[in-house]
Amino acid sequence: MKRFAGIFWSLLFLAVPVLGVAVFAVAPSIDVWLPKDVSEHGSQIDGLFYFILALTGVVFIATELLLFWFIWKYDESIAKGPATYIHGSHTLEVVWTIIPAVVLLFLAIYQMNTWADVKMRRPVMAPTVEVVARQFEWRLRYPGRDGQLGTPDDLFLVNDLHLPVDEDVLVQLKSMDVLHSFFLPNLRVKQDAVPGMKIPVWFKAKETGEYDLVCAELCGWGHYKMKGRVTFVTRPEFDAWLERMYLEQEATQPENGEAMP
Ligand SMILES: [Cu+2]
Structure with a gap:
């Protein structure tokens, strides 16, 4: 009976890495994996994600298998005698502290270029659009015909972000x-919107289409x-859309000198 308990617990612990790996193996085929990547830097970010997943995955599987093996082998019911107690190993502790520290340092250096691309090397250009988050919507402000934000001819919209494809967007x-937090899953873009701050976010889409903004x-x-959408269209389509939206907005404004109804 005692042996049975030992087998039960060890197999239960073995189920953790087995099911864990199975979930990751099955997930892409039932479409609960990363959403389609349509951005210029997305593959770099996904590459980092897969690299760290593999690294932590190997360590996870190894430690779980060790755990299973120890529960199985050193079961009380089949023990030959009392366990020996030790007071730890200084060398071992130094080793398992240094290895993760080196791995973390390596990751910090390895990801620097990607981080710089998405968070530091801002394209030199005027903002394409201003996005103001509020409970619970995305307010959009496009420069009007004068190309300048913050002037009376600006175009105001809510939740329906349109942007040009194949060019830098700021x-x-x-x-x-x-x-x-401004999150475009298909662009691998996520940036907090902080009250009192103007934060630049840039990306470049490689494909036209309609994607989530959450x-x-x-x-x-x-x-x-608090859900919007972002639609990437070609530059001529984008310009035509801006003009159409602008005319719609202006059509609801009173003519010069005309009294408000
Ligand atoms: Cu929100």
Whole structure:
């Protein structure tokens, strides 16, 4: 009976790495994996993700298998005698402290170039659009015909972000109230919107199409519905869309000198 308990516990612990690996093996085929990547730097970011996943995966499997093996082999019911107690090993502790430290240092250096591309090497250009997050929507402000943000001819929209494909896009990100996070899963872009700050976010889409824009920071009761979309179109389509939206906006304005109804 005692041996049975030992077998049960060891197999239960063995199920952790087995099921863990199975979940990762099956996930892509049932479409619960990374969303389609359509951005210039997405493959670099995904590459880092896979690299770290492999590294931590190997360590995870190795430690779980060791755990299983020790529970199985050193089961009380088949022990030949009492266990010997030791007071630890100084050398071993130094070794298992230094190895993770070296691995972390390597990762910190290895990812530097990708980080610089997505967070430091900002393209020199005027913002394509200003995105202001608020509970619970994305307010968009495009420069109007004069190409300048913050002038009376700006175009105002909500949640429906359109951007040109195959060129650098610079978003000026702000928040009107609390912390939000500007998340474009297909672009591998995620940036907090911080009240009182103007934060530049840049990316370049390689494919046209309609993708999710969601908030990735729990920002209040309506966080779940803080959902917009981003549509990437060609430059001529983008210009035509801007013009159409602008005319729609202006059509609702009173003519010069005309009294407000
Ligand atoms: Cu939010």
